[in-house]
Amino acid sequence: MASLFHRALKALGLLPAPQGSLVHALPVVSFSPRRGSREVLRAYKENGWLRTVVDTVAEAVATPRWRVYKRARPGVLSVLDQRLKSANPRLRTKALKDATASGELVELPDHELLRLLEAPHPRYPGRAFRKLSQVHVDLVGEAFLWLRRDDTGRVVGWEVVPPHRVMMTPTPENPVFFLSHNTFIGAVPEADVLWFKHLDPEAPEDRGAGAGMALGDELDTVEAISRATKSTFERGGIPAAIVGLDAKSSGTDLEETVLDLEKKYQEAFAGPGSAGKVWFAPAGVSLAQVQVNFRELQTEELKKGLLDFIRQTYNVPPELVGDLTSSNRSTAESAEYTLADFAVLPRLEFWRSWLQHCLVPLVDRDAILDYEDPRPQEFERVFRLMTTQPTEAFTYNEVRELAGYEPDPLLEGKRPPPLPGAGGGNNPQSASANATPNPPRDRSGEEGRL
Template sequence: MASLLRRVMKALGMLPTTRGPLVHAIPVFSFGPRRGSREVLIAYRENGWLRAVVDTVADAVATPQWRAYKRVSFEGVKHYDKRWTSGVRDVRRKALEEATQDGELVELPEHEVLRVLESPHPEYPGRELRKLLQVHLDLVGETFMWLRLGQDGRPVGWEPVPPHCVHMTPQPGRPHFALSYGQFSGYVPASSMLWPKHLDPENPLGRGVGRGTSLGDELDTMEAIGKATKSTFERGGLPHVIVGLDSKDEDFERDEAATNLEKRFKQEFGGPENAGKVWFTPGGVTMAEVAINYRELQADELGKSLRSYVRHVFNVPPELLGDTTSSNRSTSEAAKYHLAEYAVAPRLEFLRDWFQHRLVPLIDADVILDYEDPRPQEFERVFRAMTTPIMESFTFNEVREFAGYEALPELEGKRPAPLPGQGGGGNNAASASANATPEPPRDRTGEEGRV
C-alpha cells in the first residue's frame, strides 16, 4: 500500500523522481580533539590506559604522610630560618632536622593542619580526596577546594569541586567564584576557596593548564582505534561487498527494493549455519568487492606508540604498568625510585608550596609543613651496605641509617676496628689493635640488619 501511494504521488508530480544507479557512500566519522576539562575527565573515566597511568602517580602522591613543625619561642622571640621553607627539599629537611635537635622547632604529631589533610570530609577518607586533587591537577591543571569552616572561622575540611563546574574565577571588583555543583548554583567568596593550579604560560592569571589537556589528539586517536577494532570484529569494519539495484523502469522503487533485499539477505544468511548457501535474486543486481589490507593501517603499532607517549607525559616507568619487555631485576627495582624521584616528589613539592602558602595561614601561621620522603631504599644500596665491611671512618649507627635501619643506643659512637694492615707496622699496629674499640657482639636472635 505504501509503495502504491508513493507511485501515485510521483505520477502526480508531488514527489521528486530519482534517476540513475543507487550509490552507497562509506561514512567517515570525525573525532574532534578534547580540549575542555570535562572531556579529559571523561576520558580518564572511560580510557583504561589513561586511568592506569594517572592512578599510578596519584596513588603514590596521596600515600606519604604529612608532618607539621612549629617554632618555639625563647624569651618571647621566635627565630625563623628561611631554609625551613626552602624549595630544595634536601636543604629544607636538613634544616628542619637540625632545628628540631636544637630545640628551635618541635614536631607536632597532632595538629589542626594535619587533621584537615588527613580527614577533610565527613564521608570520604583523606587519601581519596588527596588523590582526587592530584588527578585534577594532572589532567586539567587546576583543582578547587571549597573550604568547610568551623565555628571559629578556621577551615576544618574541604569539598572537592570539579574544575568544569567552576564557571567564573575572581576578577577585579568581583572577589568570588561562580560555580554549579550538585544541588548548589551560586557564588562562593574567594576567601572560602583554595585554587591550586599550574600556571598557563600564555595567560598566568587565567585557568590552570594540565598535562591531560595537551593529549586531546592522542586520546581521540586511541579512542578511534578502539572503536574501529570493535566495529571490525562486530560488523567486519568496511563492507567487503557493495550491492546495488537498478532497473530501466521509471516506476522502480530503488530504496524499497534495497531494503527488502537487505532484510531477505539477513533472514536467509544470518548465522554460521547459512555460510556458503546459494542465493537466488532477481535481475538488476550488481556487486562490487572491496578489499582492505588492515596491515597497512598499522593500528597495533600506532596504538603502542600512543600508549608509550601518554606514559612518558606522566613520567611513569614501563615496569610499573606491567611492561617487562626489556626489563630485568635492576630496572624493576629502579623503576620505583625513578617514579618517586621524577614524578611523585615534584608533585608533592607543588602541593606543599600551595598548602604552606594558602592553607596553613588560615589555620596556624607558625606551622611549617613537610612530608615524608617518598623515595624507597634501593635493593642494591641496602645489599651493599649490609655486606661491605665497615670502615673505621663511619660509626655503626651511621651505616645502619644509610641502609635504612634505625640507630641502636648501645652502638652510639662506636666504630669498627681498623682492617688488617691499616694501623701501620710493628708496635703501631699492635697498639692500634689494643686501643681499638671492641666489636660489639652479634645478635643471634635473628633481627635483620643488626650489625
C-alpha cells in the same frame, strides 16, 4: 626621574594613583573553565588506560605522611632559617633535622593541620580528597578547596570542587568565586576558596594548565581506534562487499529489484548452515569486495605508541602498569624508586609549597609543613650496605641510616676498625693485622746442612 613639581602634586593627592598594592593595581579579569576540562575528567572515568596511569601517580602522592614542626620557644624572637621552608627537599630535610636535634624545633604529631589533612570532610577520608585533588591537578592543572568554617571563623574542613564547576574566578573589583557545585549555585568569597594550579606560561593569571589537557589529540585517537575495532568485530565496520545491479530499468523498478535480490540472498544464506553454498544471480550483478586491513594501517603499533606517550607524560615506568616487554630484574626493582623520584616527589613539593603558602597561615602561621620522603630504599643498595664491611670513615649509625634503619643507641659514636692494610702500619690495629703470627726461626749456621 619625575620633577619636583610632579612629585609634590602626587604627594598632595592631586594626581591619580593606583589604589592598594601593586599586584591589585594590575588589571585582572575573571576566567571561566577551560574548554575541554569536563571532557578530560570524563575521559578519566571512561578510558581505562588513562585512569590506570593517573591513579598510579595519584595513589602514590596521597599516601605519604605529613609532618608539622614549630619552634620550641615561640615567644622568643629569632631569625627563622629560610632553609626550613626551602623548595629544595634535601636542603630542607637537613635543616629540619639539625633544628630538631638542637631543640630549636619540635615535631607536633597531633597538630591541627594534620587533623585537617586526615579528616577534612565528615563523609570522606583525607586520603581520598588528596587523591581527588591530585587527579584534578594532573588532568586539568588546578584544584579548588572550598573551606568550611565554624562560628568563630576557624577552618574545620573543606570540599574539593571540580574545576569545571568553578564558573568565574575573582577580580579586584569582584573578589568572589562563582560556583555551581551539587545543589549550590552562587558566589563564594575569595577567602573561602583555595586555588592551587600549575601556572599557564602564556597567561599566569588564567586558569591552570594540566597535562591531561595537552593529551586531547592522543586520547581522541586512542578512543577512535578502540571504537573502530569494536565496530569492525560487531558490525564489520564497513560493508564486507558491495553488490551492484545494471541500471537499465527506471528508478522505482530498480529499487524494487535491489530489495528483492537482497531478500532472496538473506533467505538463502541466513545462518552458518549456508556456508559454502553457490548463489545463482541474474545477469548484470556486479560484486566489489571491501576489506579492512589493520596490519596495513599499523593500528596496533600506532595505538601502542600513543599509550606509551600518555604513560611517559606522567613519568610512570612501564613495569608499574603491567608492561614487562623490555623489563629485566634491574628495571623492575628500580621502577618504584623512579616513580617516587621523578613523579611523586615533584608533586608532593607542589602541594607542600601551596599549602604552606595558602592553608598554613589560616590555621597556624608559625607551623612548618613537611612530608616523608616517598623514595623507597633500593634493594641492591641495601644489600651492598648489609654485606660490605664498612670503613672507619663512617660510624655504624651513619651506615644504618643510609640503609634505611633507625640508629642504634648502643652503637652511638662507634666506628669500625680499619681494614687490614688500610692503616699503613701507623696504628696498633693495622700493625697487629699485618704482623706475622709465627715468624720463621733463625737458620744461621745451617748453610752446609742438606
